[in-house]
Amino acid sequence: MNTSLxxxxxSRLAVIIxxxxxxxxxxxxxxxxxxAGPLQVVDGGNCFNAYxxxxxLRRRTAAVHAxxxxxxxARAFTCYQMVTLLQNLQPGDQPVMALDxxxxxxxxxxxxxxxxxxxxxCIVQLTRLSRAAPVLxxxxxxxxxxxxxxxxxxxxxxxxxxxxxxxxxxxxxQPAPLPLPGMETSLGLTxx
Numbered sequence: 269m270n271t272s273l274x275x276x277x278x279s280r281l282a283v284i285i286x287x288x289x290x291x292x293x294x295x296x297x298x299x300x301x302x303x304a305g306p307l308q309v310v311d312g313g314n315c316f317n318a319y320x321x322x323x324x325l326r327r328r329t330a331a332v333h334a335x336x337x338x339x340x341x342a343r344a345f346t347c348y349q350m351v352t353l354l355q356n357l358q359p360g361d362q363p364v365m366a367l368d369x370x371x372x373x374x375x376x377x378x379x380x381x382x383x384x385x386x387x388x389x390c391i392v393q394l395t396r397l398s399r400a401a402p403v404l405x406x407x408x409x410x411x412x413x414x415x416x417x418x419x420x421x422x423x424x425x426x427x428x429x430x431x432x433x434x435x436x437x438x439x440x441x442q443p444a445p446l447p448l449p450g451m452e453t454s455l456g457l458t459x460x
Contacts (some may be wrong), residue, residue, distance in 0.1 A: 281398040282407045283424055286434025290317045293434075294367055294406050299324035302335045306362040311369025313408075347372040347386045354393035359400035366394065366405040368423060374410045374417045384457045387420055391427040398429070401412050 284290060291313075300323045301307045309316055318336065325332045344350035350372050357364065369390070373383045397403050407424055410417040425431055 269347070280300045280429040281394055281403045281405065281427065282430040283428035283430065284434060285407055285409070285421070287408055287424065287448075288315075290406050290434045291367065292320060294321045294365065296324050298365055299328070299335070301363050301365070302338045303328060306340070306360075307314050307336045308357060308362055308364045309339055309341045309362065309367065309370075310357075311341060311367045312350055313347070313361060313371035316341055316343070317386075341410050342371055346376060347375065347383055351386050351389050354390050354397070357393070359397050363402045363404065364394075364397050366403070368408060370407045370410075370420055371406050373420050374414050376414055376417075380416065380419075383417070383420060383422065384423065387423055389423065392408070395427065398423060400456070411439060452454060 284294070295317065298309060298316075299306060302321070303325070321339070322332055322336060325335045329335060342353045342354050350369070354366075370387070373387050375383070378386075394403050394405065405428075407421060407423070409421055
């Protein structure tokens with residue numbers, strides 16, 4: 269995974285499309301952002317794990333607890349909860365990270381039309397938040413069993429101001445960390 273890119277330090281909605289392997293890089297990004305200041309994380313796939321975040325912080329600072337304390341985490345277990353969480357976030361100068369955003373929208377117990385309507389409401393909220401601070405969103409394509417939900421991914425992609433795709437590399441080298449606002453680094457991402 270060796271494509272060079274960077275996220276500019278500006279307010280924008282950046283969407284990263286990849287598989288579950290993208291989450292460790294997002295957690296590293298959360299650690300880096302928490303070093304700089306407050307961070308709001310909204311988790312749609314129940315994938316935020318504080319242990320890798322703490323390990324990454326330990327390599328960077330002795331003030332691990334202070335940095336962890338700057339991360340505000342909220343989990344959504346349904347697409348309805350995701351909408352509510354995003355509506356309740358107040359725009360500010362703190363970045364927002366939405367992990368595995370679409371996972372709750374892939375629930376086939378919710379009609380597709382309803383999932384689409386709720387996702388569009390979430391996008392309105394993400395756009396509102398991105399006017400004040402960077403918003404990083406990760407999303408995965410739906411599993412084959414719910415492939416009828418693929419249009420939801422396309423809706424999210426269309427809303428992105430910056431769109432990146434995680435790509436696999438044949439290199440056995442250790443992947444680089446996720447690029448962060450104002451930082452240049454390399455990652456297996458291609459800009460869409």
